[in-house]
Amino acid sequence: MATTAVTSAGIASEAPRSDFGRVLAQRERRFAAALLAPAFLALLATTTFPLLFLVYTSAFRMDLAMPFTNGFVGFENYQVLLSDERFWTSLLVSLVYTGSTVALQVIIGLALALLVMDMKRGQGWFRVIAILPVVLSPAVVGMIWRTFMLAPEFGIVDFLAINAGLGSKNWLGDPTLAMVSVIAIHTWQWTPFAFMVLLASLASLPEDIYEAARLDRASAWQRFRRITLPLLRPAIVMVVIMRTMVALTAFAAIFTVTAGGPGTATEILNLYAYRKSFTELSIGYGSALAAALLVVTIIISGILFAMRRAK
Amino acid sequence: MTAKRLRIIALLAISTVFLLAWAFPIVWSVLNSLKTDSDVLAYPPKLVFTPTWEAYRDVLFGSGSILPNLLSSVIISVGTTVVTMLMAVPAAYALARLRFRGKKFAGFYVLATQMLPPVGIIIPYFLVLRNIGWIDTYQGIILIYLSFSLPFAIWLLVSYFEDIPFEMEEAAYLDGASRLKTLWRIIIPQVRGGIAVTIVFVFLNAWNEFLFAVVLSGNTVRPVTVAMFNFVSVEQTLWAKLAAVSVLAMLPVVVLGVVAQKHIVKGLTVGAVKGGGRR
Numbered sequence: 001m002a003t004t005a006v007t008s009a010g011i012a013s014e015a016p017r018s019d020f021g022r023v024l025a026q027r028e029r030r031f032a033a034a035l036l037a038p039a040f041l042a043l044l045a046t047t048t049f050p051l052l053f054l055v056y057t058s059a060f061r062m063d064l065a066m067p068f069t070n071g072f073v074g075f076e077n078y079q080v081l082l083s084d085e086r087f088w089t090s091l092l093v094s095l096v097y098t099g100s101t102v103a104l105q106v107i108i109g110l111a112l113a114l115l116v117m118d119m120k121r122g123q124g125w126f127r128v129i130a131i132l133p134v135v136l137s138p139a140v141v142g143m144i145w146r147t148f149m150l151a152p153e154f155g156i157v158d159f160l161a162i163n164a165g166l167g168s169k170n171w172l173g174d175p176t177l178a179m180v181s182v183i184a185i186h187t188w189q190w191t192p193f194a195f196m197v198l199l200a201s202l203a204s205l206p207e208d209i210y211e212a213a214r215l216d217r218a219s220a221w222q223r224f225r226r227i228t229l230p231l232l233r234p235a236i237v238m239v240v241i242m243r244t245m246v247a248l249t250a251f252a253a254i255f256t257v258t259a260g261g262p263g264t265a266t267e268i269l270n271l272y273a274y275r276k277s278f279t280e281l282s283i284g285y286g287s288a289l290a291a292a293l294l295v296v297t298i299i300i301s302g303i304l305f306a307m308r309r310a311k
Numbered sequence: 312m313t314a315k316r317l318r319i320i321a322l323l324a325i326s327t328v329f330l331l332a333w334a335f336p337i338v339w340s341v342l343n344s345l346k347t348d349s350d351v352l353a354y355p356p357k358l359v360f361t362p363t364w365e366a367y368r369d370v371l372f373g374s375g376s377i378l379p380n381l382l383s384s385v386i387i388s389v390g391t392t393v394v395t396m397l398m399a400v401p402a403a404y405a406l407a408r409l410r411f412r413g414k415k416f417a418g419f420y421v422l423a424t425q426m427l428p429p430v431g432i433i434i435p436y437f438l439v440l441r442n443i444g445w446i447d448t449y450q451g452i453i454l455i456y457l458s459f460s461l462p463f464a465i466w467l468l469v470s471y472f473e474d475i476p477f478e479m480e481e482a483a484y485l486d487g488a489s490r491l492k493t494l495w496r497i498i499i500p501q502v503r504g505g506i507a508v509t510i511v512f513v514f515l516n517a518w519n520e521f522l523f524a525v526v527l528s529g530n531t532v533r534p535v536t537v538a539m540f541n542f543v544s545v546e547q548t549l550w551a552k553l554a555a556v557s558v559l560a561m562l563p564v565v566v567l568g569v570v571a572q573k574h575i576v577k578g579l580t581v582g583a584v585k586g587g588g589r590r
Contacts, residue, residue: 025410031490032409036417039402039461046458047424050435057434112329115322122326129333131575135568136337137519139536140560144336147543147553148343156339159356192333196576249428252521252536270430277434278526290431297428 051294058287065281077288087289089264090272091296096179097254097268098247098300101186105243106236108187109194114224116195117202126199130192138189142256145185146172150257172258175265182254182266186247194239201235202228234308241304248297269293337561344554351550366555370542377556380538384518384560387534390453391517392510395460400506403468404494408480418469425462429522432458437526447529455523460513467512467578471505472498508574515564535560 061073081087116126133141149155150171153162162168172178205228213223251270254260260267260275267275273293277286343351345362370377405411406418436455437446445451475498483493499506524537539560542553568575 027490028409029411032405032411032414035401035405035409039398039465040417040420042398042454042457043421043424043461046455046461047427047432050432050439050458051427053435053439054432057438115325119322119326125330126326127576128569128572129330131568131572132337132565133333135515135519135564135575136561137521137536137564139519139521140539140557141336143539143543143553144340144557147548147550148339149336153354154352156335156356159354188332188336193579197579200576200579245426249430251430255521255525256540270428273430274433274522278437283434283438287434290428290434293428294431297426297431301426 054287054290054294057284058291060284060287062284062287063282070284073284077285080285081288081292086264086267086272087269087292090267090269091292093179093264093266094248094268094270094296097183097186097250097266098244100183101190101247102240102243104183104187105191105194106239108191109239110198110232110236112191112195113198113202114228116199127196130196132192133189134192134196136189138250138253139256141189142185142253145181145188146257150181173262175262178258178262178265182257185257186250186253189253190243190246194243197239198232198235201232205231237304237308241301241308244300244304245297248300269296337565340554340557340561343551344558346551346554348549348551351554366551367559370552370555370559375541377535377538377559380533380535381559383528383532384534384536386449387452387456387524387532388514388517390449391456391460392513394453395457395464395513396506396510398457399461399464399468399509400499401494403465404472404498406465407469407472408498421462421465424458425466427458429459433522433526436523440527446527447531449532452523452527452532455527456517456520459520460516463516464509464513467509468502468505471502471509474505475501504574508571508578511567511571511574512578515567518564 058077059072059074060070061076062070112126116123147155149157152158152168152170152173155171158168158171169177171181209227209231210223213227218226249270250268251274254266254268254271255274258266260271264272269289270293273286273289276282276289280286342358344366345364346357346360347363347365350357350360372378402421406414406421440446440451440455445454479497479501480493483497488496518534519536520534521536524534528534528537535556539553539556542549542556
């Protein structure tokens with residue numbers, strides 16, 4: 001048993017030489033396999049298998065409304081997709097939505113973290129209130145904004161707009177305003193996340209570098225550019241990656257607010273795939289759209305992780 | 312007025328604006344849920360009014376009560392949490408502490424599954440569950456929820472397991488304890504805090520989920536996030552009732568969030584460093 005401890009502690013880093021050592025290493029492998037098996041079987045069943053099944057269904061015409069036309073079509077769905085204007089529009093909407101919400105979250109979150117970091121009192125308020133939007137369901141958030149905040153001549157935002165002399169606006173009925181609204185809602189909900197993570201990283205930066213900089217009479221801007229920003233870079237990149245992945249997969253906060261409308265003004269790729277499959281009931285083509293979404297996600301995460309590795 | 316004074320006032324103003332912006336939609340929903348239907352519709356909006364529990368009484372005990380939906384949400388969230396933890400704790404321990412071939416790949420696989428967009432896999436779920444008759448069942452929804460709760464829970468737990476000193480295990484092995492016994496008696500108590508944080512996160516994510524619930528639920532199993540749609544229709548919106556349902560849907564997660572506030576921040580940053588974290 002004493003040798004087991006050595007093996008598990010990783011002290012015997014080279015391959016075990018004796019038969020006894022080999023038996024122990026094998027036991028450790030078996031124990032690991034037994035512990036991993038349930039979780040990995042569940043992950044295979046709920047992620048890998050559906051993925052393969054999706055690729056399979058995307059090669060079929062599968063129309064729940066007109067089942068008599070169903071059948072194998074090969075790559076036809078993908079050919080249709082490439083010349084489908086609505087697909088390219090939704091991809092553009094997705095990129096605008098993701099790019100703007102992530103940029104806003106990081107900029108506002110960082111500015112606010114820097115500001116709160118300097119506060120001697122009242123940090124507690126920020127910590128408690130910032131938790132609130134983050135723990136809420138995007139579906140509930142969307143519902144509250146759609147009604148109590150943005151409804152014309154009823155919501156608070158409209159009330160403020162009228163009092164500011166801008167007049168009542170159709171916040172969710174006008175294509176441009178609807179896009180601005182869904183971006184604002186996502187930013188409202190998730191900026192606290194960026195803020196909290198960046199505030200925690202700021203708090204962990206070494207104090208003495210700042211002391212030295214102050215002695216050298218570096219200005220606040222210089223201290224920010226030369227010290228804070230480089231030290232914070234890994235945290236910022238991580239926030240960008242996490243928020244991008246979430247914004248790309250956003251669904252509920254748009255579905256509940258505009259359902260992609262008016263028309264297709266706020267229809268991100270997710271919503272298009274959903275509408276095609278479950279509203280228009282073209283499961284085959286919907287699968288091809290979902291597969292395209294997957295490819296887009298892989299490309300973007302690839303770019304982001306390359307950014308993370310680069311200096 | 313000195314420059315310093317001005318700075319403090321500016322700081323205070325900016326802080327107030329942001330705190331208000333984040334708190335207001337939630338506070339406003341709570342206020343509206345305590346109004347009568349005519350008070351909700353008053354223009355300009357009423358900040359002072361006589362509070363009433365009417366809307367809550369209606370949505371909880373009136374016709375079309377949402378009590379069954381709240382129960383659905385509780386069963387789904389608790390079920391998902393229990394199953395997830397039973398699978399994630401052993402897996403995270405193996406990934407963090409044991410040596411075996413393919414460990415790196417296993418870790419990468421878990422991370423990769425976490426990045427899967429839900430819309431990308433909802434079609435196969437729907438087709439398969441419909442085939443085996445699991446649409447509108449608890450087992451169906453809980454099984455599918457594992458797709459996002461498991462990878463997240465495993466990654467978060469790995470970071471906690473990695474923090475325990477190896478000496479603790481060694482001492483136990485020297486005393487002749489078996490691997491399983493050591494895991495159960497020595498290791499698990501050490502990561503109690505991490506397990507609690509993970510439970511909070513898994514519960515929150517399951518309670519808040521919407522896309523899978525909308526497609527895979529039905530008349531028997533319908534969580535409150537989906538059921539709240541019944542209060543908004545083209546003909547009329549039942550404002551006070553909608554506010555009451557929103558507040559009921561927010562209540563458990565807000566309470567959990569405020570109580571576990573410090574740990575949530577830690578969980579988020581651990582996730583940030585490890586590349587985990589969802590929603």
